[in-house]
Amino acid sequence: MNVQSESTHDLAADDALDPVLDARDLTVRYRRDVVIDRASFELRRGETTFLLGANGAGKTTLLRALIAAAPVRSGSVRLGEVDVLRRPGRARSRIGFVPDQLDLPAWMSGREALGFVGAHFSCWRGSRAETMLADFGVDGERPVGELSRGQGVLVMLAAALGHEPDLLLLDEPFANLDPGARVLVQRALLEHVDTSRTACLISTHDLDVAARLADRVLLLEDGRVHEIDAVEPVEPRSLVRRREELLEAAFATEVR
Template sequence: MSEAILRCENVVKRFRRQTVLDGTDLDVQPGEVTVLLGPNGVGKSTLLRCAMGLVRPDGGSIRIAGIDPARNPGHAREKIGYVPDVPDVSAWMTLRDVYRICAAWYPSWDAAEASRLADVLAIPDRTPIATQSRGQGMKAMLAAALAIRPPLLLLDEPFAGLDPIAREDVLRGIIGELRDADRAVLCTTHDLDVASRIADRVAIMADGRIARHGTFEDVIERAPESARDVSRLRDAYVDAVDPQEVLS
């Protein structure tokens, strides 16, 4: 197995008296889409923010291609394409504006790839992103993140708040774009249908730790490819998050 692009070892993060991350271990490999599943508030977004260097862990270590984001956040962020759960742009900004900023900040910016993604994902480039639908805004952020050509792509609940039609539109647009032999992808979600469609590997988070981690088939007890259905993943998810709960 190749060297992990993102490596989290025994990561601990506390906010006042609440322990959000309690010894979290996770590796994310190049060429794979890893989906981090878990209920709201379990620490998924906090782990991503630690990886970005936006939040400093209280214990353990995180490495992005060997770089410590807590000590060298700027250097680490050069390796990351980050898509937050809400598009983080000023009200007036268009896709062209976002592209111009990314081109100035990232030496690896690929203008040709940015143009291709705008066409493939059908994103208007002269309309303010804030005035577009949430789905269009999410595609704009994803296009910008991918055109950086990052070794690591972090997606924080990219499908949350989308209606079923918008979610399907975004999913169909990005599934083929996520996979790259040299790029690792970590996507947080609590949407089991999304996980079943995009994941090579699944990590289920509970109580600030990774309760279960492996290939999709391993996590649902080595089901064959033909059995990659949501109900099997649901059972594995509930068992990992709350073994006492039984779904009808």
């Protein structure tokens, strides 16, 4: 157990109250279809927040809206003092984004891919990113196209963390991973959030993962974002059952 001094604890508590990202009345529309409808929420430093929703609910669209990469029709997104929608370039320099598909040139080695990403950031910590890759157990000399999905996610995670972002966004990072890779990705992610005090938002349709790992859970349904009550330190299976009861109505079918 880590023991903090009273002053350090108070500082951490005050820090947690200050949102890293603040979204207000965010609406995303494709032609006549409203995909995100007046979504409002905060992401706080040192917290892992899960965005839960059925496949096709709009989770990817919401994440992309937070980096000004989706057609936002109204509302606001602020990253600290930065207006994300007005100054997307400045905002993205402080955000690490891991998409749901491997988004790196297949012919590059993992190490070269990190350098490719790092060229877009003025504050890139190349040696730190390469150290993370080694800590993850990924061969940095192997072409990205030859890596397993789990290894590819770890390369993208190292790339997303290489510029020490204030906010980390991950789109279905645990999907289609074998059990060993899933544990490795989850451990690496949570350890980073704990040590760096980064704000983190992870989209998933996996209720069990959200129930076990989340500090907070947001539910996206019919374009609206709802916050589920705070996760309590209870037996994981009991928590999963509790979450199922809360979400059955939202998904319209029983979650198993």
